[in-house]
Amino acid sequence: MPTSPSLSATARSTLTRKQQRAATDRTELHAVLDAGLICHLALVSGGSPLCVPTGYGRDGDTLYLHGSTGSGNVRTAARGVDICVTVTIVDGIVYARSLNNHSMNYRSAVVHGSSRAVTDDDEREHALRVISEHLAPGSWDYARTPDAKELAGVAVLALDLTEASVKLRDGDPSEQPVDVDRDDVWAGVVDVRTVYGAPRAAAYVPDDVPVPPHIAERPAPR
Amino acid sequence: MPTSPSLSATARSTLTRKQQRAATDRTELHAVLDAGLICHLALVSGGSPLCVPTGYGRDGDTLYLHGSTGSGNVRTAARGVDICVTVTIVDGIVYARSLNNHSMNYRSAVVHGSSRAVTDDDEREHALRVISEHLAPGSWDYARTPDAKELAGVAVLALDLTEASVKLRDGDPSEQPVDVDRDDVWAGVVDVRTVYGAPRAAAYVPDDVPVPPHIAERPAPR
Numbered sequence: 102m103p104t105s106p107s108l109s110a111t112a113r114s115t116l117t118r119k120q121q122r123a124a125t126d127r128t129e130l131h132a133v134l135d136a137g138l139i140c141h142l143a144l145v146s147g148g149s150p151l152c153v154p155t156g157y158g159r160d161g162d163t164l165y166l167h168g169s170t171g172s173g174n175v176r177t178a179a180r181g182v183d184i185c186v187t188v189t190i191v192d193g194i195v196y197a198r199s200l201n202n203h204s205m206n207y208r209s210a211v212v213h214g215s216s217r218a219v220t221d222d223d224e225r226e227h228a229l230r231v232i233s234e235h236l237a238p239g240s241w242d243y244a245r246t247p248d249a250k251e252l253a254g255v256a257v258l259a260l261d262l263t264e265a266s267v268k269l270r271d272g273d274p275s276e277q278p279v280d281v282d283r284d285d286v287w288a289g290v291v292d293v294r295t296v297y298g299a300p301r302a303a304a305y306v307p308d309d310v311p312v313p314p315h316i317a318e319r320p321a322p323r
Numbered sequence: 324m325p326t327s328p329s330l331s332a333t334a335r336s337t338l339t340r341k342q343q344r345a346a347t348d349r350t351e352l353h354a355v356l357d358a359g360l361i362c363h364l365a366l367v368s369g370g371s372p373l374c375v376p377t378g379y380g381r382d383g384d385t386l387y388l389h390g391s392t393g394s395g396n397v398r399t400a401a402r403g404v405d406i407c408v409t410v411t412i413v414d415g416i417v418y419a420r421s422l423n424n425h426s427m428n429y430r431s432a433v434v435h436g437s438s439r440a441v442t443d444d445d446e447r448e449h450a451l452r453v454i455s456e457h458l459a460p461g462s463w464d465y466a467r468t469p470d471a472k473e474l475a476g477v478a479v480l481a482l483d484l485t486e487a488s489v490k491l492r493d494g495d496p497s498e499q500p501v502d503v504d505r506d507d508v509w510a511g512v513v514d515v516r517t518v519y520g521a522p523r524a525a526a527y528v529p530d531d532v533p534v535p536p537h538i539a540e541r542p543a544p545r
């Protein structure tokens with residue numbers, strides 16, 4: 102754990118606008134990262150930006166990512182290059198009385214840093230468990246753990262959470278003075294939520310195999 | 324409309340793995356882009372990758388993005404630099420009998436290209452309408468349209484959809500041969516869906532202002 106709960110304030114992690122939406126508390130960063138299901142990983146490949154969705158998990162102030170060793174992007178990221186990882190949760194559509202003040206409610210975290218290839222066997226297993234527990238809590242102790250061949254096919258990356266920014270928007274629309282008294286026009290918020298359906302067994306699973314509790318009782322996303 | 328419905332196959336838009344998950348139909352690209360609510364925009368800023376969530380809209384084979392002229396990232400993107408726009412929709416958590424085959428069901432589109440600053444007044448208004456209709460269909464004809472000052476504060480970008488890739492996963496888990504007969508282990512899918520809540524009026528809206536039909540009857544996300 103860092104001694105200071107504040108987020109860093111380097112040039113690239115300092116928001117240049119809508120600063121009232123910036124959170125500077127490390128707890129907020131952790132909360133956004135823990136609430137997301139996937140992240141978007143951006144890196145520079147052949148001089149061009151590339152942005153791909155991927156799974157992740159957080160342990161303290163380390164973010165772990167994994168990918169196939171067969172992926173060129175993962176191999177690039179594993180070389181210790183600058184990456185950017187963004188997690189965004191959309192919470193609502195904000196209908197203002199003016200189009201210019203239409204917006205979204207959201208929670209978003211942007212993390213900058215140099216990726217580190219995780220090569221130590223113990224840390225690799227730990228990282229894979231962290232990533233697995235993020236996507237599918239409880240599965241690590243239920244499903245078959247990776248064998249040597251499967252492990253060899255997975256590249257694991259670590260990213261330090263030191264340089265990060267969090268942006269949040271919540272609540273009612275903002276309005277311009279000219280619109281505040283337009284009492285013939287509706288304004289408000291339509292919440293956007295992510296929900297899980299009931300578990301659906303794969304076709305090859307016999308009817309008498311129970312859905313395990315870690316899946317049946319998985320809490321709804323926050 | 325392009326004469327060919329196929330997506331391009333440049334080096335950076337050709338998937339190097341999981342090619343069975345690649346869609347090559349332009350209709351699929353449009354469907355993913357139309358189903359998403361936000362995109363992640365990646366660009367290179369000061370030599371480092373940056374990835375930020377943003378709104379967008381599609382008109383034919385042009386993607387429009389907008390941002391504040393006060394945003395350094397938007398100003399960078401408006402200079403005609405290489406950008407990457409990614410739209411990801413998570414459809415399910417895939418619980419396999421092995422951890423290595425745990426996965427997600429998803430639809431994802433990745434678009435590469437040079438951004439173009441939209442400066443013509445007519446195209447700017449058209450683009451803003453397209454972006455608005457994507458986020459909040461029907462609002463353009465209901466809410467107050469932008470005045471000159473508001474328009475001056477908005478940067479509009481266009482991105483051609485020529486160079487794009489689509490990746491889809493659907494259905495049951497994949498399993499290794501060693502796991503197929505493990506009939507004591509459950510496997511399957513938990514669907515992930517996005518839902519809209521009932522419209523909530525802002526505190527300053529009188530009770531007798533009706534929720535307009537384009538908000539009250541907005542169809543659920545696909």
